[in-house]
Amino acid sequence: MWTRALIPVAAVLATFVITSIFIILAGANPFEAYYNFIIVPLSSKFSALEVLVKATPLIFTGLAVTFAFAAGYYNIGAEGQLYAGAVAAAWVGATFTNLPAIVVVPLMLVLGFAAGMLWALLPAFLKVKLKVDEVVTTLLMNSIIMYFISALLNGPWRDPETGWPKSPEFFEAARFVQLIPKSRLHLGFVIALILVVIVFIVIKRTPFGLQMRAAGASKAGALFAGINVNRTMLIAALVSGGIAGLAGVSEIAGIHYHLISELSGGYGYTGIIVATLGGLNPIGVSVAAMFIGLIDTGAQTVSRVLGVPVYLGDVVQSTLLLVTLSMLLLQNYRIKRI
Amino acid sequence: MLAVEMKHIYKSFGPVKANHDVNFDLEQGEIHALLGENGAGKTTLMRILYGLYKADMGEIFINGEKVAIHSPKEAIAAGVGMVTQHFTLVPPLTVAENVVLGYTNGVVLSQREIEKNVAAASEKFGILVNPSALVKDLSVGERQRVEILKALYRNARILIMDEPTAVLVPQEVDVLFESLLRLVKSGLSVIFISHKLIEVMAVSDRITVLRDGKVANTVKKSETNQVELAKMMVGRETFGVRLLDACETSEPIYELSGVTLDGKHGKKVLDDVSFCVSRGEILGIAGVSGNGQGELTEVITGLVTPTKGSIKIEGRDITHLAPGQLSDAGIGRTPQDRHEGTIGDLSVAENLALEHIKDYTQKGLLDRKKIRDDATTIIKEFQIKASPGDQLRKLSGGNMQKVVLARALSRKPKVLIASQPTRGLDVGATEYVRNRLLEERARGTAIVLLSEDLDEVLALSDRIAVIYEGRIMGVVPSAEATPEKIGLLMAGAVQH
Numbered sequence: 023m024w025t026r027a028l029i030p031v032a033a034v035l036a037t038f039v040i041t042s043i044f045i046i047l048a049g050a051n052p053f054e055a056y057y058n059f060i061i062v063p064l065s066s067k068f069s070a071l072e073v074l075v076k077a078t079p080l081i082f083t084g085l086a087v088t089f090a091f092a093a094g095y096y097n098i099g100a101e102g103q104l105y106a107g108a109v110a111a112a113w114v115g116a117t118f119t120n121l122p123a124i125v126v127v128p129l130m131l132v133l134g135f136a137a138g139m140l141w142a143l144l145p146a147f148l149k150v151k152l153k154v155d156e157v158v159t160t161l162l163m164n165s166i167i168m169y170f171i172s173a174l175l176n177g178p179w180r181d182p183e184t185g186w187p188k189s190p191e192f193f194e195a196a197r198f199v200q201l202i203p204k205s206r207l208h209l210g211f212v213i214a215l216i217l218v219v220i221v222f223i224v225i226k227r228t229p230f231g232l233q234m235r236a237a238g239a240s241k242a243g244a245l246f247a248g249i250n251v252n253r254t255m256l257i258a259a260l261v262s263g264g265i266a267g268l269a270g271v272s273e274i275a276g277i278h279y280h281l282i283s284e285l286s287g288g289y290g291y292t293g294i295i296v297a298t299l300g301g302l303n304p305i306g307v308s309v310a311a312m313f314i315g316l317i318d319t320g321a322q323t324v325s326r327v328l329g330v331p332v333y334l335g336d337v338v339q340s341t342l343l344l345v346t347l348s349m350l351l352l353q354n355y356r357i358k359r360i
Numbered sequence: 361m362l363a364v365e366m367k368h369i370y371k372s373f374g375p376v377k378a379n380h381d382v383n384f385d386l387e388q389g390e391i392h393a394l395l396g397e398n399g400a401g402k403t404t405l406m407r408i409l410y411g412l413y414k415a416d417m418g419e420i421f422i423n424g425e426k427v428a429i430h431s432p433k434e435a436i437a438a439g440v441g442m443v444t445q446h447f448t449l450v451p452p453l454t455v456a457e458n459v460v461l462g463y464t465n466g467v468v469l470s471q472r473e474i475e476k477n478v479a480a481a482s483e484k485f486g487i488l489v490n491p492s493a494l495v496k497d498l499s500v501g502e503r504q505r506v507e508i509l510k511a512l513y514r515n516a517r518i519l520i521m522d523e524p525t526a527v528l529v530p531q532e533v534d535v536l537f538e539s540l541l542r543l544v545k546s547g548l549s550v551i552f553i554s555h556k557l558i559e560v561m562a563v564s565d566r567i568t569v570l571r572d573g574k575v576a577n578t579v580k581k582s583e584t585n586q587v588e589l590a591k592m593m594v595g596r597e598t599f600g601v602r603l604l605d606a607c608e609t610s611e612p613i614y615e616l617s618g619v620t621l622d623g624k625h626g627k628k629v630l631d632d633v634s635f636c637v638s639r640g641e642i643l644g645i646a647g648v649s650g651n652g653q654g655e656l657t658e659v660i661t662g663l664v665t666p667t668k669g670s671i672k673i674e675g676r677d678i679t680h681l682a683p684g685q686l687s688d689a690g691i692g693r694t695p696q697d698r699h700e701g702t703i704g705d706l707s708v709a710e711n712l713a714l715e716h717i718k719d720y721t722q723k724g725l726l727d728r729k730k731i732r733d734d735a736t737t738i739i740k741e742f743q744i745k746a747s748p749g750d751q752l753r754k755l756s757g758g759n760m761q762k763v764v765l766a767r768a769l770s771r772k773p774k775v776l777i778a779s780q781p782t783r784g785l786d787v788g789a790t791e792y793v794r795n796r797l798l799e800e801r802a803r804g805t806a807i808v809l810l811s812e813d814l815d816e817v818l819a820l821s822d823r824i825a826v827i828y829e830g831r832i833m834g835v836v837p838s839a840e841a842t843p844e845k846i847g848l849l850m851a852g853a854v855q856h
């Protein structure tokens with residue numbers, strides 16, 4: 023299966039070649055651009071840590087998508103589930119003012135997970151009971167929560183002093199500890215890494231994981247083996263929602279300390295790229311998340327140094343997804359001489 | 361006035377009385393079916409009418425006039441055309457050339473004119489052909505149309521068709537029947553030979569049944585049915601096979617009684633299915649595809665719960681058990697489609713373990729060593745060309761089928777459900793699977809063999825149950841079963 027591991031590497035190289043065209047069109051030198059994309063962010067401690075900060079939510083959402091995909095459930099709703107988790111965390115962080123961190127933080131994680139599950143429940147239920155396509159419903163749930171948050175922030179949670187649409191600030195105890203002084207890297211990164219290990223064990227090493235992979239790969243085959251496919255898929259969808267919810271908890275408790283409607287910046291969707299690029303393998307997901315984090319950070323450097331639009335980062339990410347998907351597809355074919 | 365009347369026809373070939381005092385008549389514009397078992401004398405009678413054989417005795421009248429036909433040429437002149445079991449076309453020539461061949465009145469026609477004439481005839485009779493196509497490029501159904509057109513072009517008013525459907529696929533049969541029904545409306549009279557009851561009931565106006573060279577009966581289609589026709593055809597109620605009791609076995613350990621499954625439109629896809637299998641016995645379930653074997657497999661492998669009825673193993677009711685529990689109860693299950701009963705993306709070892717995942721769990725985690733070790737043992741025992749870690753989808757059909765079979769057999773089941781066990785396999789793999797089933801039988805396993813391959817059912821089974829439209833038509837001891845007899849049961853011709 024060494025070819026499978028080579029795919030991301032080949033995809034990255036192909037993406038560099040393809041995106042060079044855009045870089046040239048934007049009036050910059052591709053080599054210089056990629057130097058700034060890749061090397062510069064890693065050459066200072068501060069920006070290298072910033073890469074990990076950016077990677078943190080992506081590890082969560084990448085794992086969330088991976089978990090559902092493994093069971094054959096296409097969760098496009100990690101974005102919405104992330105916000106659901108964030109709402110729960112925002113509530114905990116601003117409400118339980120006299121509890122110590124050791125209690126508040128786990129409480130936030132548990133409720134954030136539950137909120138993500140809750141937000142994933144309806145599409146999963148419709149899928150299992152009525153065979154409603156989850157791609158559509160999970161996507162719709164993303165829009166719904168944005169309106170819900172907008173209503174919250176412009177209503178009960180509006181900042182009473184400034185009038186800005188942002189929730190009340192977290193109390194000190196609810197804020198994730200910084201891992202390294204003067205950097206933004208926070209506890210969320212550690213939780214993400216622990217989760218990588220847990221998800222890996224669950225998917226690859228437990229009976230449930232095997233049943234989940236079986237159901238995801240062949241519904242008929244799983245049914246024949248006596249697996250309750252609907253139940254398996256429902257659980258996978260809910261856990262996926264919960265993990266995405268943790269992404270919201272981590273962002274709000276680790277970075278912002280209050281709820282804003284621009285909390286995510288599309289981490290839920292990028293999670294799909296991360297999961298695909300990581301080959302639906304938790305370890306791969308963490309590597310992919312860091313790579314995307316690097317490109318995100320690098321895009322700002324490139325834009326600053328070379329004066330090209332910062333959206334170049336998005337172009338690179340999207341191209342990378344398309345190239346990876348094409349390669350995964352083509353992997354199943356073999357070139358033959360007739 | 362009758363189109364054809366054959367009176368007291370006798371014809372013997374040595375000791376064989378192919379036709380013995382046969383009376384047969386054909387009305388104007390009717391389709392008259394000649395029905396009979398192999399060797400009943402149908403072809404002989406028609407060859408006499410077409411001038412290929414000379415009757416030993418008897419008279420023939422065509423349109424009321426007594427005739428003596430000595431050759432096909434004279435038959436054609438009398439308005440009789442015949443489409444034989446084997447076509448008489450010249451492959452390298454065009455359709456048009458074949459149609460006019462030997463019928464050009466001595467005048468040499470140009471290619472274009474021939475094609476024009478044939479195209480006109482094609483239009484007139486509603487028999488669609490492409491006049492300029494070469495016969496060798498045509499499908500069997502198209503060739504048959506050319507044969508029909510050839511007869512009609514020669515002004516045949518009486519058309520004999522000897523088992524025209526034997527060579528056709530179902531859609532072509534439909535097209536043929538439509539053409540025939542249209543042609544008789546415009547005055548053609550048709551004699552249609554077949555031994556398929558369903559077809560005979562579909563197109564004919566009257567039916568004459570021949571048995572051992574004699575007319576058993578002539579009946580109107582509207583006044584008979586398949587079962588009655590079948591009885592006339594074979595002359596006995598039971599085709600000479602003893603129909604057994606569904607549970608007439610020495611030591612029944614697996615038993616279905618009254619299993620019924622409602623389909624989508626209120627139709628029963630399984631209707632009161634009952635049978636028993638005993639230790640060391642193979643019960644074959646034969647049937648034309650689409651008559652309920654698929655549904656039966658789903659029910660007895662636990663994928664679908666029957667609407668009514670019960671399934672028992674050693675007296676224990678297992679009707680409502682889930683697939684995994686069935687295996688624990690001693691049922692070895694194989695899927696009817698190996699691709700749908702397995703998971704191609706998982707490894708061979710994982711596929712082997714999946715059904716009994718509890719046995720491979722230790723402290724909540726998968727016991728990967730045990731999964732691999734057990735797989736290695738099974739792979740060796742069943743001579744599967746693969747290693748435990750190989751993705752199942754990469755295996756050849758035969759090896760995949762071995763995995764499926766091994767998965768069921770490795771648990772030493774008391775009952776084995778073998779569904780389409782050799783479908784799509786090559787000779788070697790088929791041989792292996794069949795031998796393996798026989799070994800299991802020798803070991804004392806009760807085997808239910810569901811197969812669309814009648815030869816396989818006949819070769820392996822101790823008893824054969826025939827399923828037709830979801831019902832068991834009868835159970836036959838294999839020693840007394842022949843393809844013909846089972847075929848009649850499969851066609852729904854007779855019921856126990």
Ligand SMILES: Nc1ncnc2c1ncn2[C@@H]1O[C@H](COP(=O)(O)OP(=O)(O)OP(=O)(O)O)[C@@H](O)[C@H]1O
Nearest residue numbers: 373376378396397398399400401402403404405555
């Ligand atoms: N030319 C022949 N020479 C010797 N025996 C013949 C000849 N033609 C037919 N028979 C015998 O006459 C009997 C009737 O044969 P015939 O071909 O008429 O049967 P059939 O009803 O057309 O059967 P099938 O359904 O198999 O076509 C058979 O026993 C056959 O072996």
Ligand SMILES: [Mg+2]
Nearest residue numbers: 402403404522
């Ligand atoms: Mg014949």
